[in-house]
Amino acid sequence: MEKIKLMIKVFIYINALFFMTFYLIPSSKVFASFTDSASLNAGVKLTLGNLDLSPEQNETTTGLTYLGGDPVLLSSHVLKNKGTLDGKLAYKIQVTEKGTDTLVNDSEIQIIMNFDFASDNKSIPASKINSANYTFVTDNKNNEWIFDGNQEKDAPVTIEYKTNTVPKKNRDIDITVTFLLVQTNSSEPKETMFYDKVSFKHELKLKAEEVPDPNYWPAADDKNWKWNNEVRYNDAQFENIMYFSELESGDGVRNLNDNVLYIELPEGKLKADDNFRIDQPEGYNIKAEVMENRRFIKLTFSFDISNKKAENLLTQPNYYKVDFHYDGSRPNTYVKFASDLLPLVQKRILLNTDEKTSNEFKILPIYTTLNQKKLTFKHTSLGDNWNGNNLGDSLADANLLYKNLYAEIVTEPTLFDLSLHKADQNDKQNYLLINTSKAAKSSDKDKKGKLKIIIVGNTGNRLVIYRDVIMTQ
Numbered sequence: 362m363e364k365i366k367l368m369i370k371v372f373i374y375i376n377a378l379f380f381m382t383f384y385l386i387p388s389s390k391v392f393a394s395f396t397d398s399a400s401l402n403a404g405v406k407l408t409l410g411n412l413d414l415s416p417e418q419n420e421t422t423t424g425l426t427y428l429g430g431d432p433v434l435l436s437s438h439v440l441k442n443k444g445t446l447d448g449k450l451a452y453k454i455q456v457t458e459k460g461t462d463t464l465v466n467d468s469e470i471q472i473i474m475n476f477d478f479a480s481d482n483k484s485i486p487a488s489k490i491n492s493a494n495y496t497f498v499t500d501n502k503n504n505e506w507i508f509d510g511n512q513e514k515d516a517p518v519t520i521e522y523k524t525n526t527v528p529k530k531n532r533d534i535d536i537t538v539t540f541l542l543v544q545t546n547s548s549e550p551k552e553t554m555f556y557d558k559v560s561f562k563h564e565l566k567l568k569a570e571e572v573p574d575p576n577y578w579p580a581a582d583d584k585n586w587k588w589n590n591e592v593r594y595n596d597a598q599f600e601n602i603m604y605f606s607e608l609e610s611g612d613g614v615r616n617l618n619d620n621v622l623y624i625e626l627p628e629g630k631l632k633a634d635d636n637f638r639i640d641q642p643e644g645y646n647i648k649a650e651v652m653e654n655r656r657f658i659k660l661t662f663s664f665d666i667s668n669k670k671a672e673n674l675l676t677q678p679n680y681y682k683v684d685f686h687y688d689g690s691r692p693n694t695y696v697k698f699a700s701d702l703l704p705l706v707q708k709r710i711l712l713n714t715d716e717k718t719s720n721e722f723k724i725l726p727i728y729t730t731l732n733q734k735k736l737t738f739k740h741t742s743l744g745d746n747w748n749g750n751n752l753g754d755s756l757a758d759a760n761l762l763y764k765n766l767y768a769e770i771v772t773e774p775t776l777f778d779l780s781l782h783k784a785d786q787n788d789k790q791n792y793l794l795i796n797t798s799k800a801a802k803s804s805d806k807d808k809k810g811k812l813k814i815i816i817v818g819n820t821g822n823r824l825v826i827y828r829d830v831i832m833t834q
Contacts, residue, residue, distance in 0.1 A: 410445035410510070414542040414557040417441060426566045429527035430765040431781065432473050435536060435563040440516040442508045444557070448542040450508045450516065451495035451550030454485060459533035459564060464491045472536070473521040476506075478514065495541050495550035501775065501800045507545060520561065525815070527765065528567035536563040570764070573819075578657060579623055586625075592685070592696045595623040599703060603679070604740070604761060605664055605671075606710045606824040609815060614671040616664035617818035618762055620705065622698065624658040626685065631655035640682040644670070647681060658685075660698075663820065664707060676741045679705040708740035710759060710816070710826060715739070727812060729777060729797045730834035736793040761791060765817040768793055772811035776801045776832050779812070797832050808832050 421436040442448060454472050456465045472485040476498055489496065497505045508516060520538055539560040541550055552558065579585065585597035598621040605616045631637070631651075637658075639647050644666035650659040660683060666674075682699040713736060714727050727736065739756035770777050780794045795812070810830040817823055 412446050412448045412510075412542045412544070412555050412557045413442065413444035414448075414450075414540060414559050415441045415443045416559050416561075419561075421561070421563065423564070425564070426568050427522065427524075427528065428568050429524055429570070430767055431783065432471075432521040432523040433565075435520045435522055435565070436561055437517070437519040438561065440508075440518060440540060440559075441512050442510050442514070442516075442542060443512055444510050444542075446510050446555065447545050448508045448510070449505050449545055449547060449550065450498045451541045451543065452498065453492060453495045453539050453541075454490045455535075455537045455539075456490055457535050457537070459535050465532075465534055466491065467524070469524040469526050471523050471525075472538070473523060474538075475519040475521075476516070478506075478516045478518075495539075497550055508542060520563070522563075522565060523767075525767070527570040527817075530567075530569045532567050534565050534567060536565060537561070538563075578652075578659075589698065589702065590696055591627055593625040594698065595625075596703060598622075599662075599705075600762075601704050602706055602708050602740070602760075603662070603664060604708055604710050604759060604818075606816070606826055607668065607671075609823040609825040611668070613668055614664070614666045614674075615822040615824065616707070616820060617710070617816060617822070617824055619820050620662035622660040622662070622703070624660065624685075624698070626656050626658065626696075628654070628656055631685065637683060637685040640684075642680060645679050645681065647683065649683075662705065674707070675709045675711075677707045679707060681705065708759070710761070710824070711739045711741070711756060712826070712828065713737045713739050713756065714828070715756070724828070726809075726829040726831050727795065728831050728833045729795055731797050731799070733794045733796045736795060738791055758790075761816065763816050763818050765815070766791065768812065768814045770810050770830065771813045773808055773830075774810070776805055776808060777810055777830055795830065797834060801832060805832055806834070 416438045418439040419436065420438075422434055425433055425435070427433050440450070452474070456467075456470060456472075457463055458465060466487075468487045470487045470490060472490060474483050474485065476483060500506050508514060518540075520536075522536060537560055539558055541552065541556060541558045543550055543556045544554055547554070579595045579597065583595060583597070585595045586593050587596065588594075600618065600620060603616050603618070603620060605614055607614055633655075636655075637649070639649065641647050644664060646663045646665060648661040648663070650661075651657075652659070662679070662681070678700065680700050682697060685696045685698075711724070712727075715724050727734070738759040738761055740759045742755060742757040766781070766783060768779060768781050770779055776798055778794075778796050778798050782788065782790075782792050782794070784791050793814075808831070810832070812826075812828045812830050814826040814828075815823055816826070
């Protein structure tokens with residue numbers, strides 16, 4: 362019995378000890394540690410070296426004045442990577458007021474950079490200019506171009522400036538182009554880790570279009586004065602052909618240049634400002650300005666017609682007439698200026714690739730090969746009606762007087778090479794040269810591009826000529 366009581370006491374003691382250990386004493390944190398190891402070849406090779414972007418053969422054009430239109434060459438360089446590491450090349454462009462940090466924000470600005478070593482010309486639009494970020498140079502497949510180290514490659518580059526309009530005001534600007542060379546494992550072009558950079562600064566004078574003097578009058582001894590009975594007239598600004606085309610905006614058809622005729626009447630003959638009558642066909646406008654005691658009269662001829670009426674118009678004469686009734690005592694006495702004295706014919710601007718079929722000319726696509734094709738400006742040689750009947754067998758050369766002329770491929774530009782030549786002392790013809798780009802592939806055959814030509818005359822109208830361009834080889 363005593364033995365049983367002892368065993369019960371021992372059991373109670375053990376249970377009490379167990380309770381105090383697990384319930385009354387705070388528990389300690391328990392840590393588990395697991396270890397393992399693995400070997401993985403990630404294809405990464407760490408190499409010590411450097412990047413060294415060095416320009417050579419630097420040629421910068423100084424004293425430049427830009428009037429708008431064709432691109433102007435700012436500079437050319439040959440970039441070299443003299444470092445031991447390969448790199449990626451990037452660029453950024455800043456255009457500022459001369460000698461300041463004030464950015465020039467002009468939607469018409471373009472910087473053209475020729476990266477022949479990587480791709481074709483790149484036209485940098487205004488939206489990418491004055492950005493704080495760099496842009497990688499890419500190849501024709503839009504892959505980031507790798508600049509090999511140890512001078513294994515040269516990177517010749519030319520930098521040009523252009524706008525699509527005449528500068529709005531006279532100003533001096535600085536154009537700074539910075540090239541950045543970064544490591545090939547850089548996902549973004551930034552001035553971090555290993556890098557090198559070089560900048561080229563250019564000064565350019567922008568010259569606004571000169572506004573004609575509204576009070577201009579030819580000098581009394583100007584050699585272009587002629588006589589019509591007792592009335593003198595000056596036709597130095599009167600061309601017998603008035604060229605026209607569609608407006609770039611698509612709002613109608615306008616003339617390239619206004620014709621101006623200066624008339625000098627005998628003193629005291631015209632008794633009132635409206636003592637003359639103007640007859641003109643639909644779509645034409647003759648504006649008369651009477652000056653200085655009704656002796657001097659300026660006539661300005663222009664052309665304005667809707668697209669629908671002009672869609673088939675190739676040529677049409679302007680049978681105009683201006684009668685001056687200048688003798689009050691004899692109302693039937695007048696002097697007449699009309700198309701029989703000064704003929705005036707409207708001519709659509711065509712290209713030499715357009716051709717006559719049957720009794721009309723067709724505006725045809727331009728077919729390209731790897732050989733250059735010369736495109737010249739033409740107009741119909743004969744004809745005086747709306748539909749092009751009775752036209753001559755061939756087109757005649759168009760003698761275009763303009764302030765700005767430029768051209769570009771606006772659809773599939775990488776498939777074609779295009780250049781523009783403006784008439785000069787050595788070659789008085791305006792023309793374009795176009796061919797299939799060497800970067801084009803055989804699978805691109807028969808693809809269609811779009812040629813856009815803009816021409817601006819003294820009217821300020823931006824006339825456009827569009828042609829389809831088809832790659833045949």
